[in-house]
Amino acid sequence: MTEKCYYDDAYTYTWESEVIEVIPKEDKYLIVLDKTYFYPEGGGQPSDSGTIDDIKVSYVFEENKKIYHQVEKAPKKKTVLCKLDYEKRFINMQQHTGEHLLAATFYKYYKGVSNAFHMGEDYTSIDISLPEVSPQMVKEIENKVNEIIYKNVEVKTYLKEIEEAKKLPLRKQPKVNEDIRIVEIDGVDFCPCCGTHVKRTGEVGIFKIIKTEKSKGATRIYFQCGKRALEDYSKKHEIVSILNEKFSANENTLLEKIEKYMADVREIENEIKELKREAVVCEAQKLVKNSKETVIYEEYDNKSIDEIINISKQLFQMGKYIFIGLSLKEMKLFITHNTDLILHCGNIIKNELNKYAGKGGGSPIQAQAIFESKEDLIKCGQALRVICKSLEDE
Numbered sequence: 001m002t003e004k005c006y007y008d009d010a011y012t013y014t015w016e017s018e019v020i021e022v023i024p025k026e027d028k029y030l031i032v033l034d035k036t037y038f039y040p041e042g043g044g045q046p047s048d049s050g051t052i053d054d055i056k057v058s059y060v061f062e063e064n065k066k067i068y069h070q071v072e073k074a075p076k077k078k079t080v081l082c083k084l085d086y087e088k089r090f091i092n093m094q095q096h097t098g099e100h101l102l103a104a105t106f107y108k109y110y111k112g113v114s115n116a117f118h119m120g121e122d123y124t125s126i127d128i129s130l131p132e133v134s135p136q137m138v139k140e141i142e143n144k145v146n147e148i149i150y151k152n153v154e155v156k157t158y159l160k161e162i163e164e165a166k167k168l169p170l171r172k173q174p175k176v177n178e179d180i181r182i183v184e185i186d187g188v189d190f191c192p193c194c195g196t197h198v199k200r201t202g203e204v205g206i207f208k209i210i211k212t213e214k215s216k217g218a219t220r221i222y223f224q225c226g227k228r229a230l231e232d233y234s235k236k237h238e239i240v241s242i243l244n245e246k247f248s249a250n251e252n253t254l255l256e257k258i259e260k261y262m263a264d265v266r267e268i269e270n271e272i273k274e275l276k277r278e279a280v281v282c283e284a285q286k287l288v289k290n291s292k293e294t295v296i297y298e299e300y301d302n303k304s305i306d307e308i309i310n311i312s313k314q315l316f317q318m319g320k321y322i323f324i325g326l327s328l329k330e331m332k333l334f335i336t337h338n339t340d341l342i343l344h345c346g347n348i349i350k351n352e353l354n355k356y357a358g359k360g361g362g363s364p365i366q367a368q369a370i371f372e373s374k375e376d377l378i379k380c381g382q383a384l385r386v387i388c389k390s391l392e393d394e
Contacts, residue, residue, distance in 0.1 A: 002067040003035035006048075007157070007181065010093060010196040012037050013050075013086035022074045030068040031075065036060075037084055040067050044117035045096055045195045050084040053077060089196065094204050094226035095124045097155060097185075097197045101145045101207065102126060102223060104189035107171055109144070110137065114172070115218060123210070125222045133212050133219040145207045148188055152202035156184045165192065205229065280307070284314035287323075294339060294392045295322045297385045299378065305332040305368065312336050312366075322388045326381045328374060333358075333381050336366035341391050348387055349380075356380045 002020075005012065021032035031052060040062040041047040047060035052075055059070040096119065103114035106128050116127040158181070160168070165180045174180045174192040183193040185201065198204060205226035213220050224232050244250055247257040287296050296315065300308060308325035312334070315323055322337040335345045346362035349369055353360060356376040360369025371377040 001065050002033055004067070005035050005037045006039050006196055009037070010089070010198075013084040013089065015082055017052075017080055017082055019075060019078055019080055023068070024074075025070075027072075029071050029074045031057075031071055032066055032068060033080075033082070036067055036069070037082070038067070038069060039089070039092075039196055043194045044099075045092055045119050046121075048084055048089055048092075050082065052082050053080045090198075091227055092119065093196050093198045095119050095224075095228065096193075096195045097201065098145070098204050098207050098223065098225035099124065099126055100183060100185060100189050100191060100193070100197070101148055101201065101204070102141065102209075102221065103128075104171060104185070104191070105141050105144045105148075106130070106221075109141070112219075123222050124224065124228075125220050127215055127218045127220050130219050131214070131217055133221070138209050138212060138221075142207065142209050148185075149201045149204045149207060152200050153188060154186045154200055155197050156186070157197065158182055158184070208232065276307070276310075280310045280314050283311050284318060287311070287315060288318050293389070294320065294341075295324070295385060295388045297324045297381065299326040299328060299381070301328050303327055303329065305330050305334055308334050309336075322392070324381055324384050324388065326377060328377070331371045331374065331377055333360070333369045333371070333377060333384075334366070335362075335368075335384055335388075337388075338365070343388070343391055348384065352380050352383050352387075355383075 005015070015035075015037060017033040017035050019031060020034055021030075023030040023032070038048045038050065038057060038060045039045065040060045042062065048057075049059075050057050052069060052071060055071045055073055055075055057069050057071055061068055061070075099117055099119070103126055106112035106114070110130060112128040112130040114126045115129055118125050160180045160182050162174070162177045162180060165174055165182065168182065168190045171189055171191045180192050181194055182190060183195075183197055184190050203226075206229045208224050208229045210222040210224060210232065212222070240251065240254065243258070244254055247254060247261065249257045287298060305327045308327055311325065312323045315321055316338045320339045322339060322341070322343065323335070325334045326332075327334075333349075335349060337343055337345065344364045345367040346364065349367040350361055353369055356371065356379060357373060358369045358371040358376060358380060360367060362368055369380065371380065
């Protein structure tokens with residue numbers, strides 16, 4: 001069994017160990033050491049990473065009381081030099097200690113119980129057994145947690161047997177019956193936990209709730225601590241600074257200017273919709289005026305297929321027609337009709353597509369196709385025009 005040194009000292013990041021086992025597994029190797037400071041994945045906390053004799057340790061896990069270190073090649077020596085990615089370790093310590101503070105504070109003030117904990121590279125979260133968490137509650141909890149951080153309270157860890165553990169005011173009951181590891185934050189929290197933590201709450205640095213969302217009758221709280229909180233603040237500060245420059249604003253006037261900008265955009269969008277509607281009406285009127293036939297064919301350089309569909313709808317309000325519209329911009333064809341002729345748009349377009357590099361289909365009253373070349377698009381459109389005219393002549 002590997003000695004779990006990270007329980008006694010979470011701050012050591014370089015040490016020597018003896019290799020007990022080397023187990024080939026697929027294209028990797030699993031290394032078992034006599035002692036390790038590498039934390040294995042568990043309890044919502046990801047595993048540590050680092051090197052063993054300069055060989056990268058990508059994953060660490062525990063199974064049957066053995067701790068396995070996954071590497072890409074086997075070390076050549078029996079005695080190896082291990083190095084922990086201490087920056088990652090310390091960030092995890094900050095996040096995990098922050099999780100204890102958050103869960104304990106929710107429990108103290110709202111009796112909310114922490115049901116799940118996730119610590120990843122992108123975010124850290126807990127699920128609290130409260131169906132609703134208001135913005136006011138978020139602000140209050142956030143302030144209370146940071147107050148505990150500022151007080152620089154001691155964080156202690158120790159082992160207890162089950163009967164001794166039962167005498168403590170535990171926030172959660174242990175999942176094992178022996179060697180129960182207790183994390184005590186002086187005057188704040190008692191909780192069984194196998195993770196790594198800082199020695200004093202001041203090392204958490206700063207605590208910030210990022211967002212909340214409903215999750216299976218509970219509330220998921222996303223948060224950041226320490227360095228990650230600083231990185232999150234820096235990123236958002238950069239965004240705000242860019243927006244301030246673009247809108248000629250500052251932190252006090254930015255929201256007002258954005259709201260005014262959005263109102264102006266909505267007004268312009270409505271004007272554009274109205275102009276497009278008028279343009280569709282004018283185009284349909286022009287098509288009817290210029291054509292004395294039931295079959296109306298038109299090629300458009302600058303219109304989308306959606307605009308062509310809208311033209312057909314307006315056209316059908318003016319009479320009964322077969323309409324073939326080509327979008328040269330999108331390399332698409334649209335055919336539709338509202339006549340009494342025996343015409344299945346989907347079938348005739350599929351028959352013609354066998355002759356051209358196009359794909360499509362549709363229903364009896366309308367169909368679409370897309371082409372690889374403008375030449376095939378136009379040839380197919382003109383072929384459909386001939387077919388439709390022959391139906392009209394019949």
